[in-house]
Amino acid sequence: MNKLNFKIILSFLKYLKPYWKKEAVVWLLSFGIAGLSLAYPYIAKLVVDKAYQERNWTLFIELLVTGGLVFIISSLFQVVSNFLREYIDLKVRFDLQKIIFQKIENLPYSFFQLRPTGEYIYKSLIESSQVSDFITSVAPELFYIIPKFLLIFTILFFINWKMAVFIFVVAPVLNIPTFFIARKVRKQSEKSLNSSQDILETARESFSNMQLVKVFGKEKKENRRFVKQMIKNIRLSIISFRLNAFSSFLESWANKLLLGLITLYGGYNIIKGQISLGSFTAIMLYINQLLDLENLFVGFFVHRLNTGLVSVRRLSEIMNSWPQELEDKNTRAILLSSGEIEFRDVSFGYYPKTPILEHISLHIKSGSSIGLVGNSGRGKTTLVSLIVKLYQISEGEILVDGQDINLIKNSSLRQQIGVALQKPILWNDTIRNNITYSILSATDEEVLQAAMISCAYDFIKELPRGYNTIMGEGAVRLSEGQKQRISLARAIIKKPKILIIDEGMSSLDSQTEDSIIDNIKKELKNTTMIVISHRLSTIKKVDRVYFLEKKDKMSFGHHEELLHQNPQYKELFASQIEEEHIKIKS
Incomplete structure (x- = not known):
């Protein structure tokens, strides 16, 4: 993710500010869920190395009860976290859609003549929802993934540093191909979104001009035009599915290969007496959690981040790039007294080199x-x-009641x-x-x-x-x-x-x-x-x-x-x- 994308994401994260207290609770709950989930593998280690080896029934029951309590607390944390995230998402979506709609309405009239209406509808309603979902999930997911990732490696080093180093070196190497495909996924996501926008515009245009369609008997033509856009969208979607499927295949292949190598290396250490069965069991359970984190991480960065970035960048155009209907800071409200109009040497053109009006002067009495x-x-x-x-206007002045309208x-x-x-x-x-x-x-x-x-x-x-x-x-x-x-x-x-x-x-x-x-x-x-x-x-x-x-x-x-x-x-x-x-x- 380049600096520009990072800046764009940060510019949208400000919409979380009004709800920062609830967002902070979500982060804490995410951290708590991550921490509690780390207890299960260690409980399993104690069960194998202590309760089983020593045939200690009391310890076995205590460990099971502890695991059950951890599960109940973690589940409660998850329920509250999900509720708060949905609440924040709805609020941010409302704020975004309101602001985007206002931004679009404040665009110069000339801008509406250059772009299809479907684009405004798509960006103000659909993409704003996608951006809302994206920005409300960024912080909690990263706050869950990164601390848990670091804690697992710390625990693995504590259990057996050699196994930890082995995993730390092998896992990233096996996932290099998955990250290479990320750029293609992002580009394809942008094409698919543009195609979906075109479908919306085609349908809106046909339905809005239904009288024209009927009187010329062009229902079949409009149907063909709509189907053509649908086919284009399906083809682009198929390419996206293929890329995602290939990415999933690489991810699955890398995970299975990693588990195989860890089992081989761990089995060798058990046979040599360098690691206990309980420790190896805990390591394998932690590895499964790491793989879940990896899937979440890859899914977040390869799929969700890339598709989310497309929507974020497209909405950023409205927020920052599209010209607003600007007014001079010296403008003021006035009450017209007469309605007298005067054009003084006025020139105007929709395009700089093709004027529609040149040096027009006129006076209309009140x-x-x-x-x-x-x-x-x-x-x-x-x-x-x-x-x-x-x-x-490009030149001249227009006066109403003797005052420049600018x-x-x-x-x-x-x-x-x-x-x-x-x-x-x-x-x-x-x-x-x-x-x-x-x-x-x-x-x-x-x-x-x-x-x-x-x-x-x-x-x-x-x-x-x-x-x-x-x-x-x-x-x-x-x-x-x-x-x-x-x-x-x-x-x-x-x-x-x-x-x-x-x-x-x-x-x-x-x-x-x-x-x-x-x-x-x-x-x-x-x-x-x-x-x-x-x-x-x-x-x-x-x-x-x-x-x-x-x-x-x-x-x-x-x-x-x-x-x-x-x-x-x-x-x-x-x-x-x-x-x-x-x-x-x-």
């Missing part, structure tokens, strides 16, 4: 409604995402901005809880008002349980338009200073959409509203239109002004009229 228009892929969603600090706490800024997306994300919960997700303290009156503004009130009251209706996973019991209206209600209920509707009404008819915009303007008069829409009937209702022509060019003005002054805008508008005309005819 309480105004603006439409953000442009061809698909121009960066409209990216632009509004920068306002809520989902991404970090100096405003993320939580403070986001609490005062409402967002409704094209694909609404709804929880497997009641409609009421989905609407109040943005403000848990909302009253029933506020829920009703938000539903009315978003034109969701009528269809909700027709449901058997109304606002207490439980929606299925992904809210499959509602139409897409109904989901969008609930999503809008969730954004509206907190009465945000800035409301962003990113294609959030695309599944609604024009009449309903017009009603919602009118309601927002009436009920949220001081709210700055940004609407991204390809539907030009919507754009006509806003105060001003911002037309993102290119990544470095933005035009703005009233709809009629842009229509007459900007050929590209006119072309976009003409194509929209043609599309809507075709829809009406069909």
Whole structure:
């Protein structure tokens, strides 16, 4: 085990600190169990050399009673130790999973777009359990193995130093091949864990996109994809089984050879009268304990340590390597008073050499409604995402209420901005809880008002349980338009200073959409509203239109002004009229 692995293990052992008293009891019990187990071979020596040789029945009974008491005390120690270890494991697992989940949630939004969701689920739930089991077993097992190992050798030297030296030299030599295979076991364990993670991600992706799978009739394709991952995992597991089996074979072979050599050497010494039968019996029993320790030691280091290290290192990535959503130490919470927005020479790209936006400047007045228009892929969603600090700009400044958003706490800024997306994300919960997700303290009156503004009130009251209706996973019991209206209600209920509707009404008819915009303007008069829409009937209702022509060019003005002054805008508008005309005819 190299220094890096040792440091990583130490970094996780700190999670035992809150339970150090119970852990200390486990260590003491482990030491006690190790010490008590050493009594059996010595009792056997006394039985053979004293009770049998002297035919002393009283001594024989005394030794048996002593052995029985040792067994009872040792068993009690073991029961208490096991209970405490399970308790500590559960507590540490809870702490780890809580911290890992929090760490993952604090990752930058851009990071979630680079890695599959299954990886986060696997690391936060499954691997954290494996790490918990590993770190809660490290100290007790080592505290049991090492002292007992040293005590046995001390006793063996006391009984017969020649036999002790013989065992001390031969045993490590016979186990050299087993330790050589340890590195391969660790590498194979990492491959198997990655494969298990891929299976989880494949299943999650297929089930999450079941509607797409069904409409394209791709059930068999998804089944083949899942089976392919399973086959890969099975193949990797078979290789792991082979390595473990080979390791066990080498271990068994080494143990049997060691026993054979000790029996040969011990028998020679008995015949020569250099050791008593009782001493040899004790030595053989101690050797059996040593072999048990060796099996435990090898099993711990070759199997448990290697597989545990894989999980520890993978979780360490989250704890230390994965970038957290950092905030400047000078950031502070503020209360937005107007909702005025200004972009000053802003540039941004998901990758350094491929900018999405370049040197964009714009100014949105407080309480105004603006439409953000442009061809698909121009960066409209990216632009509004920068306002809520989902991404970090590479150049320029974004100001809200005249203050640089980089100096405003993320939580403070986001609490005062409402967002409704094209694909609404709804929880497997009641409609009421989905609407109040943005403000848990909302009253029933506020829920009703938000539903009315978003034109969701009528269809909700027709449901058997109304606002207490439980929606299925992904809210499959509602139409897409109904989901969008609930999503809008969730954004509206907190009465945000800035409301962003990113294609959030695309599944609604024009009449309903017009009603919602009118309601927002009436009920949220001081709210700055940004609407991204390809539907030009919507754009006509806003105060001003911002037309993102290119990544470095933005035009703005009233709809009629842009229509007459900007050929590209006119072309976009003409194509929209043609599309809507075709829809009406069909």
